[in-house]
Amino acid sequence: MTRSRSAASGVILLAAVVLGCSAAPGAADKKELHVSAAMSLKEAFTDLEAGFEAEHPEVDVVFNFAGSQILAAQIVAGAPADVFASADRAQMERAAGSQRMQPARTFAKNRLVIVTPAGDSSIQGPADLARPGLRLVLAGEAVPVGAYAREALNRVGQRDAALANVVSNEENVRGVIGKVAAGEADAGVVYATDVAGEVAGKLRTVAFAGADDVVPAYEIAALADSPQPALAAAFVDLVAGPAGAAALGKRGFLPP
Amino acid sequence: MTTTAGLVADIAVLRGEFSLELQFALAPGATVAVLGPNGAGKSTLVDALAGLAPLHRGEVVLAGRTLERPAARVRLSPQERGLGVMFQGYCLFEHMSARDNVAYGLRARGVARARARAEAQAWLERLGVGEVGDLRPAALSGGQAQRVALARAMITRPALLLLDEPLAALDVSARAQARRLLAGWLAEAAAICVIVSHDVRDAVALADELLVIERGRLTARGTAAELRARPPTEYVAAVLGEV
């Protein structure tokens, strides 16, 4: 009897552990606000976290940073989230196809730049990306920065030649930065805001001239099925409001 | 006593704590049995002669050809020695037919497959097992496997035949006949035969002369009658007393 009872209690313990792990730690006394945000927003949004939590002490903001296409796919697949910040309209619209999104607002803009490894001065502008034999890394076609880069290359008439030089399609903008900084690629196209912090020293930035009208624009929206709509709306307001503008401006983003 | 045509063996082998040290010479055509208790060094002797265990001192000379002499840095590989060895438990190649087992030595010497197989078949027939040519070793009886192993060792007509416990794997009922047949085949072979055995009956029946090894040393040499008359050790007295 004792043995079977201990086996049974083992099963219960195991079940408790599994369930306990799926309910995030620290949830006992705080509400969690799940924010799915584009990878390029990582530093700016992290800056905003402390202020929001100070204003709402009962809340713990939990970020999920990834390529917007991954986040949109998660939302379409029903993943729980309260707020979605996308790096382009296409992925926001894709997420909205799930009927889970509130109307979106544009809250920031960015700029495309070409990066090369530091010390390489052979690339002067977008036309050089079409040079035969160049090893170019872009984000994938579905990744916002990859879509912007293709559009910009199209604008300067180098799309096909440059795409022939692509050696890898990365799944988010940080993947592109990493490959170029490591010297494994000759050039990449990223957001200006990504050339920051420690990695900036390993990169040289070249302006993406001739595609000024290709302007990356970020959109944010609360999820309609958020269990805490007021908090979700408050976070969206924070990002789109003056505090958000200041934090984003400090990290190099442009006003909408 | 040494004849350049025969075998001169001055052997010193170290295997961990164990050492084998003995000297003997054999005339061409001689058949001797190496007798001794388990662990006396009989199989080490076979390995040393075959080139599978290096001498640490001494020499092995067969028909005027030096097979090994550490002092002169001479050490022929097992391949170069061209001996016939019948291993304890036979060590047949399990994935080959009996015929291909026998043909192996000829194939290794570059003989064409068809000719090697024909000759192997002839050897099997000579040893009375012509019908097993296509069988794998796993399908052979103990007696059949023994003859296949013997044919494999003899097909290259070696100048020295080493047989390690050639009868040990046979059951008692088959043993007396096998002993007689083996003695006949060895007599026909124009080779020096060294037969290792722990069974005194096999040793006496197969060989003219006995070499007795105990704890790595040669303790007696002579015909069965000589050793029985004046046994130099208790072991010799005990085992020859049984016959």
Add this chain to the structure above:
Amino acid sequence: MSLKPGRPGHAHLAVGLLAGAAVVFFALPLVGLLVRVAPAEVWRQLAAPAVQEALRLSLVVSLCAAGLSLLLGLPLAYALARLPFPGRGLARALVTLPMVLPPVVGGTALLAAFGRRGLLGGPLEHGLGVILPYTTAAAVLAATFVAAPFLVITVEGALRGLDPRREQAAATLGASRLRIVGTVVLPAIRPSLVAGLALCWARALGEFGATITFAGNLQGRTQTMPLAVYEALHDSPDGAVALSLLLLAVSLALLAALRGHFFK
């Protein structure tokens, strides 16, 4: 502990429940794959050019990796099993490492060795003009790095289990070392060799982490099936399921074919 004999029912029940839960845990994801997409849609997805290309590339990369593993792994297994060289234990540990190493770490390490700023990559690029990262060759190297140990370990185990007397018998019969390996050693270890090669190939076919890190992700050049599955997950979930089903079928076929070797 009061152990009452004759009442094993409860213990058996507990074991049965846990075992049943385990079976459900392993089977449910596979069932999920199967019911997710209609069969007709699976066929349509598999006919897509990108999928066909990933399939072709996966076959090329995994077969090349298996071949390279055989070429390098067989002598290595032999050396580990038979040649008492100094540092043999260390060599075995190094070879086994990729089996337990996270593949993405393997990819990073490959970059550190064969990347353009890696130990060998610089000399390769400036001396021979060879740049490995982001090429199909890099995908083959990545797959070989993670898959070859399966072949080496399996074959080494078989070689260790082999009775050296048979090889000695062949030597006394005059066979050269090479002939002995070809006529005695390889036939004797053939079942293990086949099993090791199959495991190696399967691992190469499924390789993801080291490939995406070292070889990147480019359709037709380095985007093998697992990479295609991952990418498709975000823009064509049905395609991802179709590709997954194909990989699942290959794995099942391999398992069925290997049954004889592992459960003889």
